[in-house]
Amino acid sequence: MGDRRFGAEGHALFSRRHEYPLPTALDVSRIRAITIDLDDTLWPIWPIIERAEAVLAAWLLEHAPATAAQWGDPKALRAVRNEMHTLRPDLAHDMSALRREAIRLVLTRAGDDPALAEPAFDIFFAERQRVELFEDALPALEFLAKRYPVVALSNGNANVHTVGLGQHFHAAFSAHEFGVGKPDARIFHAAAGSAGVGAAEVLHIGDDAQLDVVGALGAGMQVAWLNRAGHAWAHAPLQPHVTVADLMALCRQLG
Incomplete structure (x- = not known):
């Protein structure tokens, strides 16, 4: 969620701390084993966030009207x-x-009870777990899970069991739990372990060029960049091992 990319200075610093392999097929x-990102890899994240923010705004209108009056616009809540x-x-x-x-x-700024943050977040979080998969996501997970241990690896807060996909995963790692x-x-x-x-025996799959591709390369993994929108690659001389427009295209390459 939000801007998930580093600036040029941050990328340069990150690059100096790691040794990257030369591009190979x-x-x-x-x-x-497979590690795989969740948000924007298995489902589009922003429609989910927008829906969860709308549900949160409606809850605030009922339970914290002063907050809703000042911050009821989901865009205002997102800015905070x-x-x-x-x-x-x-x-x-x-x-x-x-x-x-x-x-x-x-809540505090509006003069409402800050303790309402807990139930308000619960409302948001429950809606955030209602994902709508990309068409290729479930068949790809089924294909991969039959052949490899598959580990979810996400900076977001989706739970693979709550969203109904837990049976396809050997394990799941999220940034907020791992630290x-x-x-x-x-x-x-840790996911490889x-x-x-x-790490050299893992193929990581993800959509984010910086977090997924550059990160996994720095960890010594092979990487499949899921590039649904056809973005240009902006991190040369680094390269993903393979770039695909959908997950089933990758599955066909894995045979």
Whole structure:
């Protein structure tokens, strides 16, 4: 959620801390496990967030009318949610905490009971778990799970069991539970370890060029960049091992 990319300075610093492999083609024979992003890889995230924000705004109108009068517009609530990145950098890895504290902040500013942040967030979070999969997501997960241990690896706060996909996953890692998020190599390595393999034996799949591709390359994994919208690659000389427009195209390459 929000701007998930680094600036040029941040990218340069990150690059200096890691040694990256030269671009190579995907080696299917090396793959022993899959890690996969969730938001914007298995489902589009912004329609979900917009719907959850609308549900939250309606709840505030009923239970915290002063807050709703000042902050009832979902765009206004989102602006405060983004403000929390500056106010609480210690929560940068925890999307749930950032959202909850943003709600608490607007309640306080409006003079409503800040304790309402807990039930308000629960309303938002329940709606956030109601995902609508991309058409290729479920058949791809079924294909992958029959062949490899599949580990969810997300900076977001979706729960694979709550959204109804838990049976396809060997394990799941989220930034807010692990303590750091992508592109930090530690969360990639932990995901590989949960599948009982080394990073070099993992294929990571994700849509975000910086968090997923650059991050997984820095962790020593092979990477499939899911590029549904046909964006240009902006991180040369680094390259994903394979770029696909949909998940079934990748499955066909894995055979």
